[in-house]
Amino acid sequence: MGLDQDTWFTEVYDQEGSAFSLKIRAKLHEETTPYQHIEIYDTEHFGKLMIIDGCTMVSTRDNFLYHEMMSHPALFIHGNAKRVLIIGGGDCGTLREVLKHDSVTEAVQVEIDERVTRLAEKYFPELTSANDDPRARLEFVDGIRWVEECAVGYYDLIIIDSTDPAGPAEGLFGAPFYRSCHRALAEGGMLIQQSESPLYHLDLIEAMHTAMHEVGFDQTKLLCFPQCIYPSGWWSASMARKQGRIELPDNAEPTFETEYYNADILAAAMAEPNFVRRRIGSGGR
Amino acid sequence: MGLDQDTWFTEVYDQEGSAFSLKIRAKLHEETTPYQHIEIYDTEHFGKLMIIDGCTMVSTRDNFLYHEMMSHPALFIHGNAKRVLIIGGGDCGTLREVLKHDSVTEAVQVEIDERVTRLAEKYFPELTSANDDPRARLEFVDGIRWVEECAVGYYDLIIIDSTDPAGPAEGLFGAPFYRSCHRALAEGGMLIQQSESPLYHLDLIEAMHTAMHEVGFDQTKLLCFPQCIYPSGWWSASMARKQGRIELPDNAEPTFETEYYNADILAAAMAEPNFVRRRIGSGGR
Numbered sequence: 081m082g083l084d085q086d087t088w089f090t091e092v093y094d095q096e097g098s099a100f101s102l103k104i105r106a107k108l109h110e111e112t113t114p115y116q117h118i119e120i121y122d123t124e125h126f127g128k129l130m131i132i133d134g135c136t137m138v139s140t141r142d143n144f145l146y147h148e149m150m151s152h153p154a155l156f157i158h159g160n161a162k163r164v165l166i167i168g169g170g171d172c173g174t175l176r177e178v179l180k181h182d183s184v185t186e187a188v189q190v191e192i193d194e195r196v197t198r199l200a201e202k203y204f205p206e207l208t209s210a211n212d213d214p215r216a217r218l219e220f221v222d223g224i225r226w227v228e229e230c231a232v233g234y235y236d237l238i239i240i241d242s243t244d245p246a247g248p249a250e251g252l253f254g255a256p257f258y259r260s261c262h263r264a265l266a267e268g269g270m271l272i273q274q275s276e277s278p279l280y281h282l283d284l285i286e287a288m289h290t291a292m293h294e295v296g297f298d299q300t301k302l303l304c305f306p307q308c309i310y311p312s313g314w315w316s317a318s319m320a321r322k323q324g325r326i327e328l329p330d331n332a333e334p335t336f337e338t339e340y341y342n343a344d345i346l347a348a349a350m351a352e353p354n355f356v357r358r359r360i361g362s363g364g365r
Numbered sequence: 366m367g368l369d370q371d372t373w374f375t376e377v378y379d380q381e382g383s384a385f386s387l388k389i390r391a392k393l394h395e396e397t398t399p400y401q402h403i404e405i406y407d408t409e410h411f412g413k414l415m416i417i418d419g420c421t422m423v424s425t426r427d428n429f430l431y432h433e434m435m436s437h438p439a440l441f442i443h444g445n446a447k448r449v450l451i452i453g454g455g456d457c458g459t460l461r462e463v464l465k466h467d468s469v470t471e472a473v474q475v476e477i478d479e480r481v482t483r484l485a486e487k488y489f490p491e492l493t494s495a496n497d498d499p500r501a502r503l504e505f506v507d508g509i510r511w512v513e514e515c516a517v518g519y520y521d522l523i524i525i526d527s528t529d530p531a532g533p534a535e536g537l538f539g540a541p542f543y544r545s546c547h548r549a550l551a552e553g554g555m556l557i558q559q560s561e562s563p564l565y566h567l568d569l570i571e572a573m574h575t576a577m578h579e580v581g582f583d584q585t586k587l588l589c590f591p592q593c594i595y596p597s598g599w600w601s602a603s604m605a606r607k608q609g610r611i612e613l614p615d616n617a618e619p620t621f622e623t624e625y626y627n628a629d630i631l632a633a634a635m636a637e638p639n640f641v642r643r644r645i646g647s648g649g650r
Contacts, residue, residue, distance in 0.1 A: 083368060083375060083384060090368060090386075097388030097409035098593075099368060101375075124382035142564065279427065279593055306591060306599035308383075308564055313598015314591035340638045348633035353625045 089121055089129065091136050093311040096280050100136070100309060102126050108203065115193040115248045120203050126309070128203045130171065132196070132243055136309040138171050138204060144339040146274075146315065147207075149305045150241050151177035152341045153349060154272040154319055155184075156332040161236035162186065165264070167223035167252060169241035170196030173207040175216060178239070180336040187216050192248055194220035224251050227260040235264050240273035245284065253284070255291040258320070262295050268324040271297070275318040277311055278304050282359055285318060289360050292320040301326040302360060303349040305340070374406055374414065376421050378596040381565050385421070385594060387411050393488065400478040400533045405488050411594070413488045415456065417481070417528055421594040423456050423489060429624040431559075431600065432492075434590045435526050436462035437626045438634060439557040439604055440469075441617040446521035447471065450549070452508035452537060454526035455481030458492040460501060463524070465621040472501050477533055479505035509536050512545040520549050525558035530569065538573060543605070544580040553609040556582070560603040562596055563589050567644055570603060574645050577605040586611040587645060588634040590625070 083090060083101055090101040102123045109120040119131040127140020138146075151174050155161050162185045164178050170191035178187045191197055197218065201208045210216060219226065227238070238261050242249035251257055252273070261271050271292070275285050289300040297320035307315035319326055328350065332343035352360075368375060368386055375386040387408045394405040404416040412425020423431075436459050440446050447470045449463050455476035463472045476482055482503065486493045495501060504511065512523070523546050527534035536542055537558070546556050556577070560570050574585040582605035592600035604611055613635065617628035637645075 083377070088384065090384075092368070092386075094388075097411065099373065099375075099384075099386035099388075101377075101384035101386070103379075103382030103384075126382065279591070304591075306564070306589075306597075308597045308599060312591075312593045314593060339640045342637075342639050342642070344636035345638060348636035351629035351633035352627075353630060354627050355624045357627070 089123075089131065091134060091311070093280075096311065098311060100311065100313075102129060102139070102309070104129070109199065111195065113193050113195045118195060118199060120199060130199065130203070133247055135244060137243070138173065138207070139309050140204065142308045143173055143207070145305055145307050147173035147177050148338050148341040149303060149349060150174045150239055150272065150274065150317055152334060152338070153303055153346050154237055154239065154270050155181050156329050156346060157319070157326055158237055158268070158270050159329055161270070163235045164188070164237045164239065165190065165227070165235045166239045166241055167227070168243070168249065169239065171200040171204055171207050172197060172211055173204070174239055174241045176207060176210040179210045179213050179216060180334070185215060188219060189217070190219045190221060190223040190226045192220065192222055224257055224260070227257070227264050230264050232263055233266045236266055236269050238265060238269070238271045240271070242274060244276065253288060255294050258292050258297070259295040262297060262322055265322045267322065269322045271320045272317050275302070275316045277314055278302070278316050278353065278356055279312045279314055282356065285316060286359050288318050292318070297322055298324060299326045300360075301350060302352065302356060304353070304356075305349050374408075374416065376419060376596070378565075381596065383596065385596065385598075387414060387424070387594070389414070394484065396480065398478050398480045403480060403484060405484060415484065415488070418532055420529060422528070423458065423492070424594050425489065427593045428456075428458055428492070430590055430592050432458035432462050433623055433626040434588060434634060435459045435524055435557060435559065435602055437619060437623070438588055438631050439522055439524065439555050440466050441614050441631060442604070442611055443522055443553070443555050444614055446555070448520045449473070449522045449524065450475065450512070450520045451524045451526055452512070453528070453534065454524065456485040456489055456492050457482060457496055458489070459524055459526045461492060461495040464495045464498045464500060465619070470500060473504060474502070475504045475506060475508040475511045477505065477507055509542055509545070512542070512549050515549050517548055518551045521551050521554050523550060523554070523556045525556070527559065529561065538569075540576040540579050543577050543582070547580050547582060547607055550607045552607065554607045556605045557602050560587070560601045562599055563587070563601050563638065563641055564597045564599055567641065570601060571644050573603050577603070582607055583609060584611045585645075586635060587637065587641060589638070590634050
């Protein structure tokens with residue numbers, strides 16, 4: 081069955097020969113920024129949909145999975161993160177989740193493309209609802225430079241909530257950037273980065289973990305979770321810790337509202353499928 | 366971007382306005398059986414692909430997720446299942462996994478459409494590799510009748526590995542069939558049935574669990590796992606137990622080869638996302 085291009089948005093993931101489509105009612109917006117091409121659609125069943133450079137980024141319906149898993153696991157494992165840096169994350173959904181934690185005194189979102197945030201304010205207002213929190217700070221500058229220039233040992237948690245490792249996000253994957261992050265983190269500090277699909281991108285995931293160890297992180301750990309609109313429908317984030325273990329904490333149950341996350345889900349996300357375990361080692365390495 | 370119908374197979378999931386496509390090299394086979402329409406494709410990156418009535422059923426690449434999760438969790442939770450009945454499951458992948466358990470003395474696969482198995486033998490020979498096991502028995506008759514007519518309390522485990530609740534599989538969802546299963550199960554016996562997507566089909570899942578309780582099952586429990594080629598990329602199975610609890614067993618680690626399943630993955634699959642917990646209750650009910 082063919083899909084009518086007027087009523088479906090399709091993301092073709094050519095390197096794995098798969099594609100995912102959502103039925104649309106209308107294209108609400110389209111623009112080319114200095115960094116990327118952004119489209120906003122109104123879909124039939126997924127609410128609003130943001131596309132960047134042809135790739136699905138955020139839908140109203142299923143973004144809770146990604147945003148909760150990019151924030152709560154690392155915050156609960158760390159246990160007392162006060163200063164949090166978000167690189168990318170322009171839709172502000174991760175920032176909103178981070179600010180649900182009372183330990184956090186400062187959450188800086190460094191997104192290179194201000195237009196992503198301005199469009200999120202208009203089309204995904206529920207994601208930007210915490211932007212007025214006095215602990216929140218939004219910067220629209222280069223995240224790589226931000227991390228290079230910040231004070232040594234300043235942050236407790238760095239969240240790399242970026243697009244795929246191509247285009248503006250390419251420099252966020254690999255040893256040079258991880259070295260800057262390691263320097264910017266306090267003792268016991270953590271890094272978490274979206275790391276694509278466990279089914280499709282195990283080579284990339286392995287390379288990321290190797291590079292994280294290479295620059296001095298003590299332990300790394302993969303988190304897996306469903307994400308319907310991303311290639312393969314299954315997604316991951318990779319965590320690394322400076323001087324400390326990545327272990328299930330005694331207290332991982334949220335006192336605030338979530339749609340997906342709870343303490344059992346944290347343990348579930350840390351479970352390694354056998355084919356993953358064989359490649360990146362059991363219990364982190 | 367549009368998809369060329371000559372080089373892509375697309376399953377449109379109209380009720381949720383999404384579609385999933387795989388790039389194909391060739392259509393290898395197509396036939397209409399007395400029960401359904403079957404197509405076999407050779408894909409670019411997913412190996413062979415079986416389609417029934419327009420819906421993706423099995424791909425070489427990712428069937429390990431589904432088949433391992435339809436078999437090992439229930440077998441390890443039961444702890445000593447000897448007689449296993451598989452309803453549907455004509456590709457024989459679930460049967461192969463069941464036969465990896467030494468406790469199993471008899472595994473009967475009751476598939477209504479013999480052509481599914483004959484095509485699996487040709488195009489997915491790795492899935493049918495255990496069919497010669499002396500404990501295996503293949504029957505090509507109506508599963509509903511099989512369960513109605515079997516001896517009371519005969520089976521330790523019934524696995525309902527069917528297509529979606531429409532067409533030939535419709536009678537496998539709901540209280541009348543579950544009542545037959547309950548009668549056919551021994552004390553402590555278990556039922557596991559594929560139960561569609563946690564993201565898309567929570568109404569169906571809730572109705573299934575309610576019906577399972579209604580006919581006398583003591584406890585039900587949802588298992589969640591990724592399944593790339595099925596709608597939303599996230600899938601589930603629902604378990605029910607006759608006179609007994611559904612709990613993580615002390616011994617759930619396989620002594621045989623698996624690609625996805627291990628004891629941690631069993632615990633992970635049993636973790637309930639918050640939005641699921643609100644609907645079907647924590648820890649089963």
